Amino acid sequence: MQKNIAGTEVEVDAEGYLTDMNQWSGDIANAIAEELHISPLSEKHWAVINWLREQTANGVELNIRKVGASGVVDIKEFYQLFPGGPLKNASKIAGLHKPTSCL
Amino acid sequence: MSESHKKEHQDHNRCHTCGQCKDCAACRCEPANGPALKKMMIIVSKASIDGIYAGLILANGARSEGIECDMFFTFFGLDAITKKRMEHLKVGLGGNPGMHMPEVIGVFPGMESVATHMMMKRMSELDIPPVPEFLDIIKAAGGRIFACKLAMEMFNLKREDMWDGVDEVLTVGQFYECYTPGSQIIFI
Numbered sequence: 001m002q003k004n005i006a007g008t009e010v011e012v013d014a015e016g017y018l019t020d021m022n023q024w025s026g027d028i029a030n031a032i033a034e035e036l037h038i039s040p041l042s043e044k045h046w047a048v049i050n051w052l053r054e055q056t057a058n059g060v061e062l063n064i065r066k067v068g069a070s071g072v073v074d075i076k077e078f079y080q081l082f083p084g085g086p087l088k089n090a091s092k093i094a095g096l097h098k099p100t101s102c103l
Numbered sequence: 104m105s106e107s108h109k110k111e112h113q114d115h116n117r118c119h120t121c122g123q124c125k126d127c128a129a130c131r132c133e134p135a136n137g138p139a140l141k142k143m144m145i146i147v148s149k150a151s152i153d154g155i156y157a158g159l160i161l162a163n164g165a166r167s168e169g170i171e172c173d174m175f176f177t178f179f180g181l182d183a184i185t186k187k188r189m190e191h192l193k194v195g196l197g198g199n200p201g202m203h204m205p206e207v208i209g210v211f212p213g214m215e216s217v218a219t220h221m222m223m224k225r226m227s228e229l230d231i232p233p234v235p236e237f238l239d240i241i242k243a244a245g246g247r248i249f250a251c252k253l254a255m256e257m258f259n260l261k262r263e264d265m266w267d268g269v270d271e272v273l274t275v276g277q278f279y280e281c282y283t284p285g286s287q288i289i290f291i
């Protein structure tokens with residue numbers, strides 16, 4: 001379905017995750033983060049978001065352990081940066097699909 | 104809930120089953136109808152890899168969904184948080200039809216180690232961490248790890264025998280005191 005986020009029409013799934021990561025922009029990330037009450041986004045947030053996008057573009061299936069081993073952020077900080085389900089919320093802000101891993 | 108958030112909340116997308124808002128993390132705390140799952144209290148009583156990993160995966164999965172989690176290790180489950188045992192857990196073959204092999208094969212020496220090795224290899228391919236690392240991940244995620252006082256006494260275990268990350272040694276009653284509305288208690 002279509003949703004207007006930060007003035008742009010984008011394609012999202014029923015839970016509001018972008019279905020095409022190429023439709024994403026920094027403004028969209030800020031708008032989703034605000035909806036999730038995770039704003040303003042800090043430099044550290046952006047570092048995580050960029051890393052998640054990079055990995056997804058390379059076809060990696062993300063999980064929390066991989067984020068912890070990324071060198072960008074440790075697991076404790078990841079939970080603090082994106083409270084209430086870090087990988088889900090970070091993926092949503094990063095314009096990625098909902099994570100599918102059980103780990 | 105703030106006034107501005109309440110207003111936004113009305114336009115949000117809701118789950119048909121529980122009525123919970125699906126658009127924002129903050130709404131999780133105040134679902135429209137019925138209680139949301141807020142906390143998992145997982146009791147692990149088995150020393151086999153299947154029993155322990157089931158608990159660890161449920162615990163880690165809860166935290167990654169924003170659900171709180173407390174783990175209580177009791178009886179043989181204590182092996183998972185006992186320093187000298189936690190890295191040497193085995194698959195249980197006896198009475199385990201899930202292994203798909205005749206029961207008698209399980210009594211041959213070494214069979215358990217072979218089966219364990221095969222399973223650990225497959226789990227590592229799937230990015231499932233070893234027990235100590237898995238416990239570290241759950242702790243870093245804000246989960247709590249408790250050891251059962253009575254079971255420790257039964258097995259003559261002291262605090263220093265236990266993994267350093269254990270938050271506390273508790274009685275059953277103290278573990279139940281960790282219950283908060285919206286908790287689920289699971290026994291493995």
